[in-house]
Amino acid sequence: MLSRAADALFWLARNMERMDNLARLIEAAQSMAGVSSEAEEWRSALAAAGVDELYDETYNAVTPDLAARFLSSGGANPSSIINCLENARVNARAMRTALTRDMWEAVNQGWIESRKLTENNFSPALLAETLDWVRTLSTRFSGAYETTMLRNENYWFVRLGTFLERADNTARILDVKYHLLLPQESSGVGGMLDYYQWTSVLRAVSAVRAYQWVYREEVRPWNVAELMILRTEMPRSLRACYDHITYCLDQLAEIHGGKRGEAHRLAGAIAAELRFGRISDIFQTGLHETLTTYIDRTKELGDQISNLYMR
């Protein structure tokens, strides 16, 4: 397939996944309203999305309404939900032939609907409904590609984009939230506030129920970290994402007659660490340090994939 097509599919999937993650992030921040410091909660959401500095350049103070709008519909924010969808459609349109009709219609229909949204749809009263729409759209897209794409290169590049983006998001959310929560942890572990805040981390990755099913105990920081980094049954954990990433890369290598590159080595190394790692070791090294390293290496992996296939 064309290198440019691989690039377009990869970024189409990344943008759709990012859009979906943003919706979850905003919902998590909203759900904390009235429980903790709203400004802190929203600041952490902005940081997890990687747009906190950009926000500060645009606005003087963090308010729930402004932050939510910045993350969802903000024109000045290149990674807002609406801009992610716009980018996804540009990628899709650039390589329409690489998409199935169902995939294209999912993206295009979503884009058409998004053009009908007004300021009002992002107001506190209607935001939840709008975010539901985003998640439906993202589900429609992944459903479309899972059920209609041939299992050829195109498919593996879409999957690769999805899981690379998801790994990056999970690492960021955990890193930012963990930072925010540390002071409280020392002062009152197990307190009501603490409970809510750790729950909000889970909520941001839609894993509140999953936590209960896996641990069957109250929410504890190290369990949350383990669930999001190492547990294979958690679909948004780094481990699960990297299992998929290495599988996709293996499939691509097979299609290309066994040709492998630095991307394969790097992904394999990270996947092995996640597979055999222990949460106690991670805390010993420092959770923040570990997560920062994963974020950097995931970015490096993206560059290596691009080097190997997309130029």
Add this chain to the structure above:
Amino acid sequence: MREFFDEMYGADGEVRAAYAGIAAWLAETPPAVLETKREEAERLFRRVGITFAVYTEGGDTERLIPFDIIPRVLDADEWAFLERGLVQRVTALNRFLADAYGEREIVKAGKLTDDYIDTHPAYCAQMQGVTVPSGIYTHIAGIDLVRTGVNDFYVLEDNCRTPSGVSYMLENRAVMMRLFPELFARVGVAPVARYPQDLLATLRSLTTPIGEEPCVVVLTPGQFNSAYYEHSFLADEMGVELVEGVDIIVRDKKVYMRTTDGLKRVHVIYRRIDDDFLDPLVFRADSVLGAPGLMEAYREGNVALANAPGAGLADDKAVYMQVPEMIRFYLGEEPILKNVPTWDCANEGALAYVLDHLDELVVKETRGSGGYGMLVGPHATKKTRDAFAKKLRLNPSAYVAQPTLALSTCPTFAGDKAAGRHVDLRPFVLSGANGVRIVPGGLTRVALQDGSLVVNSSQGGGTKDTWVLHRNGGGR
């Protein structure tokens, strides 16, 4: 009041046989239902993204060409006649192009001059003496036809460069089949869906690589081009790559595309970019839409281009006037399809006639295309006509004139009822080493405004599905 040929009703108000099924359907379907269906069609077109780009400030950059849900019908005999005429005409046009870029027999026979060909803007000097695959220049031709009577079809224009619109032919049909499946069952319509396969077969016939599968690609200027939807649609329907200039590279006079598996050889390019942009080494140096070295690879016979550079020469108005003569000259046959009577102002007698009848004629620049620099006499003011007459006297050989044609009308949904609106027809003719093929149908363009004769989408025109009946008569 002029008389126009009504495709559905005869002079006595009788429904013509071809439209019997449509007439019965219109009679039993309330306008409100048609309106609902029309809205549904529009939603379908938007969802699929069949839009064309317009470059205006602000607003929507992607617009839909209005679609009319009442099909235009041709019966089997009418189509058989058109098909014979189109095959004949396009064969002659290809023979002419091969001759113009080869031996110039037509000049020796005194029909055109060397000078006329050599100085024509669409003439491509780099193609002179180049051997092209199977001697074919226009592999995909769009021939614009108008109808003025039961047996009167005229060719208005030949489009031999890169005619567009075929995606509308196919998508219009797909939408109609979705909206009115029962109507198809009742009327019996010849399918058009095999066009992409015919196109691919035509393109593949242009190459005979040894020991490998011929690799065909569609070359597009990119997603901001107004016909981008069509480019991606055709590539997708054929199952071939849609490439842009950045995707292709020429090495050792061979063309390759950049893939995830390294460079891959390309044998045939269906190019949807203009001649000028194909190769910056030969044509416009600032073009990034094509690939440096492409023309050399082409001249070496290492890649086939469809359509061939320079094929636009056949679209010329003076060349047009010669087509009936060309058919006799190259094929030794009598032309089946008629030309619109055309006065060549270079001829003194013709000029005098044209100047005398400016208020009833359309005057076109010989070398113009797309309706630029044109005078529509009946719609112009006296002042405009006088100014145009001056230009005409100064440089008569730059102009030809034609009568304004009485385009036929076809029932068209006008909000509350079906009313007659003027239509034209563009069938698509494929020519390859494997012969000439035409799917039964084409793009019908319709002037949606009451009384308007302008079918261009930029000026209020829309499109219709074109039905060619399996057999004569319009079903029950």
